[in-house]
Amino acid sequence: MKKRSIFVILCLLLLTAILLWREFRTVSTPMIAEDGKRIQSSVSELKELDIGGMKQWILIRGNDVSNPVLLWLHGGPGSAQMPIAQYFNKDLEKEFVVVHWDQRGAGKSNPSNFDESTMTFEQYLADGHELTNYLKEKFHQEKIYLVGHSWGTKVGITLVCDYPEDYYAYVGVSQLVSNLRSQEITYRWLEEKIENDSDKSKLEKIGKPPYVDHDQYVAFMKLTGEYGGGMDIGMLKLASIAIHSKEYRLSDFKRWLDGANRGSGPMWDSYITWDAMKEVPKVTVPVYFFSGKNDYNTPLELVRDYYEMLKASKGKELFVFEDSAHAPFMKEPDRFFDSLKKVKSETYLTSN
Numbered sequence: 202m203k204k205r206s207i208f209v210i211l212c213l214l215l216l217t218a219i220l221l222w223r224e225f226r227t228v229s230t231p232m233i234a235e236d237g238k239r240i241q242s243s244v245s246e247l248k249e250l251d252i253g254g255m256k257q258w259i260l261i262r263g264n265d266v267s268n269p270v271l272l273w274l275h276g277g278p279g280s281a282q283m284p285i286a287q288y289f290n291k292d293l294e295k296e297f298v299v300v301h302w303d304q305r306g307a308g309k310s311n312p313s314n315f316d317e318s319t320m321t322f323e324q325y326l327a328d329g330h331e332l333t334n335y336l337k338e339k340f341h342q343e344k345i346y347l348v349g350h351s352w353g354t355k356v357g358i359t360l361v362c363d364y365p366e367d368y369y370a371y372v373g374v375s376q377l378v379s380n381l382r383s384q385e386i387t388y389r390w391l392e393e394k395i396e397n398d399s400d401k402s403k404l405e406k407i408g409k410p411p412y413v414d415h416d417q418y419v420a421f422m423k424l425t426g427e428y429g430g431g432m433d434i435g436m437l438k439l440a441s442i443a444i445h446s447k448e449y450r451l452s453d454f455k456r457w458l459d460g461a462n463r464g465s466g467p468m469w470d471s472y473i474t475w476d477a478m479k480e481v482p483k484v485t486v487p488v489y490f491f492s493g494k495n496d497y498n499t500p501l502e503l504v505r506d507y508y509e510m511l512k513a514s515k516g517k518e519l520f521v522f523e524d525s526a527h528a529p530f531m532k533e534p535d536r537f538f539d540s541l542k543k544v545k546s547e548t549y550l551t552s553n
Contacts, residue, residue: 230448233264233294240264244298247448249309250335253328255319258309260286260448263298269369269549270336270345271297271541274304274329274353276375278320278468279460281308282350284446284453285439289531292538296545297346300336304328306463309449311456320467322475325356326363333360333367346545350374351499351527352465355475361488362481370487370548372541375499375527378507379476384410384418387425387497394428415469422498430497433525433532483512487548490518491540493525493532516547 233243242265249256260283271293275282281303293299303310305328306320336345347368349357354373361371388410395401403424412418425431432439443454465472488511492504501521508519520540522529530537 228448228450228453230260230262233262242266250332252331252335253305253319253324255305255315256310256312257305257328258283258303259332260301261298262287262294264295266298266340268297269545270300270340270342272300272302272329272333272336272345272347274302274347274349274357275307276351276353277307277461277464278304278325278352279307279311279462279464280352281310281457281460283308284443284449284457285531288442289534290538292534293541296538296542298340300332302332307460308457309453311460317463317467322355322359322468322471326359329356329360330364330367333364337367344369346370346372346548348372348374348541349376350530351377354499355477358477358481358484358488361486362484365485368486369550370489370544371484372489372491372544373504374491374530375493375496376477376490376504376507377475377499378478378503380418380473381411382476382503383498383500384412384421386500386502387421387430390430390497390500391425391428400424400427411473413473415464415466418473419464425497428497429495429526431527433493433528477507478510482510483514485514487515487544488513488517489520489540489544491520491522491529491537493522493527493529495524495526498527 228247230245230247232239233245234240244261244263244266246261248259248261250259273282273286283301283303286299286301304325306315306317333345337343344367347357347361349372354376357371358373358376361368391404395404407417407421407424412421422431443449449457490504490508492499492501494501505519508517511517522533522536525532
């Protein structure tokens with residue numbers, strides 16, 4: 202046998218061994234340490250819980266368990282953020298006990314036998330409320346912070362509306378206001394932005410909104426992303442970051458992809474008809490909107506409109522991230538961290 206063939210076989214065996222190790226190793230989250238020693242007041246847990254009648258996973262990390270809890274509701278639905286969270290937003294662990302939750306049908310909470318019929322808005326609300334109560338009890342706190350991104354903002358703004366007693370404040374990152382209204386704004390922007398004849402043809406093929414067909418909307422969002430109106434970091438870059446996650450096995454990444462590709466499909470009809478201006482016209486907790494200037498998935502123009510009309514008896518504020526589109530927490534992580542510290546300074550343990 203030639204030396205080259207032996208070398209190839211050895212490389213394949215090594216790759217197979219690495220892949221098997223990544224799949225069958227014990228998954229956990231690294232301890233939070235200083236000078237190589239665990240910070241005694243810290244918490245770092247990867248937990249499987251029974252939420253809403255199914256096993257769902259959460260990641261809990263914070264330098265000090267006495268800090269307030271921050272529950273992060275990821276986007277999608279299906280775009281779990283657990284494997285990239287520490288890369289972009291690890292500093293949050295200094296100020297909060299940060300909880301990332303792989304929602305039903307997403308990431309580690311997307312088993313092969315997952316029942317898509319349970320993907321209803323009401324079920325996600327119930328899951329979020331149940332998890333909130335669990336975290337309040339676990340950390341002996343009367344209230345927590347709630348951060349939602351994209352799809353997660355639909356759940357988030359409704360939770361703080363229905364259960365204001367549970368939350369110090371709500372932060373809507375790339376707030377979903379109305380999918381149908383967003384389509385109109387984004388279509389006009391693309392018409393002005395596109396100069397390439399091939400892409401003009403793509404837009405013409407997709408057609409004008411409203412997009413009531415899910416596949417049609419996915420194609421529209423793909424084109425929006427290609428012109429800088431979607432996620433700020435490319436999928437290849439995100440994949441290269443995620444693959445180093447200590448919290449995910451290889452099979453978890455397959456679950457992640459399956460959930461992300463499913464997206465909002467199973468509840469598309471209710472997803473496109475929801476309108477925050479009608480459903481949540483007022484809230485009684487402090488509200489903060491973090492929006493990217495270049496976001497055309499959840500356009501800043503529409504977030505401004507919602508911000509202006511929203512009645513927020515405990516105060517409201519809009520932060521515009523000038524260099525970001527749909528993911529300011531990834532594009533401008535330092536400013537994102539500073540902005541959340543400001544939210545905490547204005548709301549933590551304040552009188553009701």
